[in-house]
Amino acid sequence: MNALKNSFRELVRYPSAVVGLVVILFLLVISIYALATIPYNEAVRLWRGGEDVWYQNPKYAPPAWFNVFSSKKEPVSFFVSSANGSMTKTVTPGAQGSSTVDINYSFDYSYDGYPQEMILYFTTKFSEKLPFVSVSWITPDGRKIRIADMAVDRKQTYRFSQDPRLQKRLKTDNAVMLIQALFVDPKAKNPLPIKGQYQLVITGTTFEAGSDIDAEFVFHGQLYGWAGTDLYRRDLLLPLLWGTPVALAFGLIAALGTSLLTMIIAAVGSWYGGWLDELIQRITEINLVLPFLAILIMVGTFYSRSIWVILGVTVLLSIFSGQIKTYRAIFLQSKESPYIEAARAYGASNVRIIFSYLIPRMIPLLIPALVSSVPSFVFLEASLAVLGLGDPVLPTWGKIIENAFADGALYSGRYYWVLEPAVLLMLTGLGFAMLGFALDRIFNPRLRDI
């Protein structure tokens, strides 16, 4: 215990170790937060859900904080609904069971750009007669633009930019211009969006008792949330958050499994010697001939892309590496040490000698190697994902990069899409590598002066 405390005190003396520890702690906090707030099933649903889950988000939207660093402010996405009270809704009963439903929403618009799209989702209740709505749009300078008048079915979607009648009324040629026309001052010389309060007014009429109208207003801005969205309108925050525990789990389990098993096998082999040692050596040599990445790709293509299968194969292929020979050479030396002799003299069993005497002596060597090998496994998982062999269900960092690459994000200037997961990957890699470096210097005094 004391030794542990001492090593920790020594560790804190290295700035790189402190930075590494802080980074790892930060990643652990993200992981715990992600696992606690988004359960596994919810994460998978949000990641693979489909248009029903993602319809509220714009496509290809950079994160909202881009506005802080840019002089041209782009609109940020939002959505409101009368069902949950974020849009004001008043129902006035009329004659013969009919009623008037007024749904209003006003919002401040102080951006220099235009939104991608505006959509209204109506949900109505009726038995025979369809309710009727008229939608209008009031600009800050007081103009009232009639958007649409229509009878609405139980579920109906109205996309502002796709309405040919509105197109004609606003005298615009295409969807982009239509949306712009709703925001600019028609008399101004250089068209810029008018800043101020816009109002969406929906006036509905129902014709039956028990009939009702609810509306959801989805405003697809140019920016979205903390991390932006991808080509499927998915919120990238989810894979960024959930990718953290996945990457850490993969890296740590693979590193721990590989280094522990390598050490145990090397210890057993060099302790018993004979045919067992010979067999372990031969397996190591055969393993060196096998193409590591190609086998992983084959396993991913032919058998299973589940992250756990890949993890198992990775560990299996990494156990019998060149490291086993290094450990074996050291074990062969310490096998002859007096303290082992003493253990033998008092009649310690083979298992006891291996696990209580041989291996503990090697822990100083094991720990730095273990910590330093975490990044390579984290990146391995990302690499497989970049090749399209990532876990089909889990949201991971590598999957974001793969999607971004497949969609040509770098060609089309959507750098945030690649950079966000890349920065997290780099952080993870640097964090463990820096800690591993410091540990290496502490546990291998030979390096300390150099």
Next chain:
Amino acid sequence: MAAETLTTPAPSSPTTRKSLANSTFARVARYSALRLVTMIVTVTIGVYLTIMIANMGGYVDTIMRNEIRDNTTQSFLANPAFRNLDPVVRQKLIQAKIASQEERLGLNKPFAVRSINYLRNALTLNLGRATNMTSDQGSKEVRLILLERLPATLLLTGSSELILFFASVFIALSLSRKYGSFLDKLTIAFSPTSAAPPWFYGIFFILIFAAILKVLPFGGLVDSPPPDNTVDYGLSVLKHLILPASAVIVSSIFLSIYNWRTFFLIYSSEDYVEMAKAKGLPPRDVERRYILRPTMPTIVTNFALLVITLWTGFTITETVFLWPGLGITLFRAIGFYDTPVIVGSTIIYAYLLAITVFLLDFVYALVDPRVKVGGN
């Protein structure tokens, strides 16, 4: 004269010398033979394992059989010439065609037999024909498919790895001379950056130099359309080479320098080096005779292992940069379930590795007088 006394043979009877030579020869021969046998067994087992994995223990056969049945049936149904044929006759024709296709691919024999055939062909470097892939020239010969991609891979791996190796050894050597300097500390500080693989740096390089600065191409081997004359073609290839090669170099140069530097420092703190310095030998001589000489086996091993990894290519870096090399070919071969190409690529690597490891023992004995081939 002094030289003459040195060259006069030591007074020993010729018979003992002969037996000594004999025993050395016998020892080397016995050791080499043993080593060779283990190598061959190792390679055989390794390649057989690869064959089993590449065939999913025979499951790929089922996939291929289904594919043949589907394609043949489809092509018969789509062909108007067969449309008016009696269904029974047509079925017979289809079955005959499927059987001949299966025979062509050897699917009519049980997998166990075929896997042994694969192994024999692989070990004799009879790489055979690909099942699905073709080279750009249209050949199905595995040898040609691999050879066609070899120059691109060797260009990328060769240029980057060689620069990486020699740059890091020489920089490390000069850093070890003045360790503790600012540059030395900078290298140590940067060495954790090598935690990321080349493709990762590749992404950043593409972003900076291709997307933002627009000075270098995003990927590929040459401009499209390729320039007509050789000089322009070469320059174009060179321009495309810069980003992937620097990604490979940058991704590991700092760690590589750090490792070599530490390695040289450990050797230069040996007592005999201190002794040489105390004697007043010039630093160059100390470096050459007392530091480089004992570290030679390690340098040679590293270099030899590096040379054989050149063959495998960088699958993911090639994918990211759309570099038409062997790595990307292997990846595509796996996607096509193309066992002959996978096995062909593996066997060549296995042979190169085995031969290198075998030769290294002798190289050690050459560069390090303390090492005796087959000695304990």
